[in-house]
Amino acid sequence: MQIEILARPAASAARLSLASGESVTCEVGAMIAMTPELEVETAARSRGGSGGLIAGMKRMFAGENFFLNHFTARAPGQTLLIGPGLLGDIVHHRLESGSLIVQGSSWLASGIGVDIDATFQGLGRALFSGEGVFWVKCTGRGDVLLSSFGAIYEVDVKGGYVVDSGHIVAFEDTLQFTLGKAGKSWIGSFLGGEGLVCKFQGEGKLYCQSHNPPSFGKLLGPKLRPR
Amino acid sequence: MQTEIRNRPSFANVRVLLDEGDRLIAEADAMASMGPSVEIDTRWNGGFLPAVARRVFGGESLFVNEYKATAKGELVLTQPFPGDIEVIELAGTSLYLQPGAFLGCEPSVTLGMGWAGLSSFIGREGLFRLKVSGTGKVWFGAYGGIYARDIDGELIVDTGHLVAYEPSVGLQVGLAAGLFSSFFSGEGLVTKIRGPGRIYLQTRAIDGLAAWTNSHLY
Numbered sequence: 419m420q421i422e423i424l425a426r427p428a429a430s431a432a433r434l435s436l437a438s439g440e441s442v443t444c445e446v447g448a449m450i451a452m453t454p455e456l457e458v459e460t461a462a463r464s465r466g467g468s469g470g471l472i473a474g475m476k477r478m479f480a481g482e483n484f485f486l487n488h489f490t491a492r493a494p495g496q497t498l499l500i501g502p503g504l505l506g507d508i509v510h511h512r513l514e515s516g517s518l519i520v521q522g523s524s525w526l527a528s529g530i531g532v533d534i535d536a537t538f539q540g541l542g543r544a545l546f547s548g549e550g551v552f553w554v555k556c557t558g559r560g561d562v563l564l565s566s567f568g569a570i571y572e573v574d575v576k577g578g579y580v581v582d583s584g585h586i587v588a589f590e591d592t593l594q595f596t597l598g599k600a601g602k603s604w605i606g607s608f609l610g611g612e613g614l615v616c617k618f619q620g621e622g623k624l625y626c627q628s629h630n631p632p633s634f635g636k637l638l639g640p641k642l643r644p645r
Numbered sequence: 646m647q648t649e650i651r652n653r654p655s656f657a658n659v660r661v662l663l664d665e666g667d668r669l670i671a672e673a674d675a676m677a678s679m680g681p682s683v684e685i686d687t688r689w690n691g692g693f694l695p696a697v698a699r700r701v702f703g704g705e706s707l708f709v710n711e712y713k714a715t716a717k718g719e720l721v722l723t724q725p726f727p728g729d730i731e732v733i734e735l736a737g738t739s740l741y742l743q744p745g746a747f748l749g750c751e752p753s754v755t756l757g758m759g760w761a762g763l764s765s766f767i768g769r770e771g772l773f774r775l776k777v778s779g780t781g782k783v784w785f786g787a788y789g790g791i792y793a794r795d796i797d798g799e800l801i802v803d804t805g806h807l808v809a810y811e812p813s814v815g816l817q818v819g820l821a822a823g824l825f826s827s828f829f830s831g832e833g834l835v836t837k838i839r840g841p842g843r844i845y846l847q848t849r850a851i852d853g854l855a856a857w858t859n860s861h862l863y
Contacts, residue, residue: 568652568658569652571721577681579678580678580680582677601684601686601710602686617681628651629725629726630725641852
């Protein structure tokens with residue numbers, strides 16, 4: 419499968435070229451356009467993966483859809499164009515070993531050979547990190563496509579790194595994070611508007627989003643009329 | 646210190662590479678991510694009373710954060726809305742910023758508050774404005790693209806689009822045209838800007854997005 423990302427970073431879309439017999443799993447509703455010889459199958463579990471009903475339920479808690487769409491090429495040279503619902507960026511991550519932990523709504527698509535499952539990151543982290551309760555865990559070998567609101571930037575963490583809540587897109591499972599105060603004191607951290615931040619430890623790749631939907635919502639929300 | 650504005654103009658953010666001992670002031674909640682060697686110190690936005698006045702009248706934050714690098718490290722600053730970010734270098738000069746536009750500055754820059762006048766308030770541009778002065782870099786952001794223009798005579802700007810202007814520029818609120826067309830053309834009140842001086846406009850306004858969204862809610 420060949421991947422090309424277009425219109426970065428404001429209105430990104432991914433163009434996937436599939437050879438005969440190749441397939442890709444996408445978030446429901448991600449398809450923008452496709453050539454006729456692509457077969458679409460909707461299922462609650464990832465191809466060749468385990469799960470089914472339970473996996474679907476867990477995915478729902480992770481902010482994803484209960485169902486997944488599998489696209490399989492029945493003829494050579496098929497093209498699939500996909501994109502997320504919101505404005506924003508897409509990046510391609512090549513998974514070779516280990517796992518990639520993806521923030522709830524940032525998973526867009528993954529190639530065959532990548533098993534996707536929901537993972538629990540702990541209640542404290544769920545309540546205070548500004549992210550969801552469940553995260554999507556991608557394991558295996560293959561391509562993963564991630565989407566965000568805002569531009570995505572990559573950080574190679576060696577030792578430590580601090581991310582404000584709501585700005586995490588995904589991270590390799592060689593990294594762990596704990597919640598902590600942004601500044602030297604708790605009072606300062608909250609008054610300074612940063613509040614709790616995610617403190618990463620370890621070595622690995624981290625993807626962050628430049629903007630954060632809740633901050634934009636807080637600005638726009640008060641201007642909307644009540645329903 | 647090295648700085649770069651990335652992903653312009655739609656999702657602009659500032660990446661700062663701080664050397665040991667470098668400091669930077671930023672608006673509360675502007676930090677997206679940072680290296681482990683960067684420390685945050687929160688303080689009143691220009692002293693207790695000015696901070697309270699700015700919060701109450703100017704819609705600015707009560708506090709600002711001072712970032713300090715104990716060793717070389719990066720800091721990424723962003724704004725809550727999608728749009729562009731501009732940087733200017735003050736050289737003993739000053740600039741007025743509209744509420745919400747300020748993103749960050751070098752510690753040598755002074756943050757102060759100035760009375761913007763009743764006509765600014767009527768034009769929904771705020772009763773107070775932030776004044777940045779001194780020497781050093783100042784970053785400010787906008788919802789949409791930033792359109793900078795040096796004006797000599799008069800320029801008429803729709804309310805909600807002005808982001809920053811030099812102190813030599815005067816503001817006056819007026820009707821867009823006659824009473825009838827001002828009301829029905831959707832332009833309503835406008836700000837009359839008189840030069841000479843440089844002004845910065847944003848190509849979209851949050852109120853415009855809110856009005857469009859409201860019209861699509863059921």
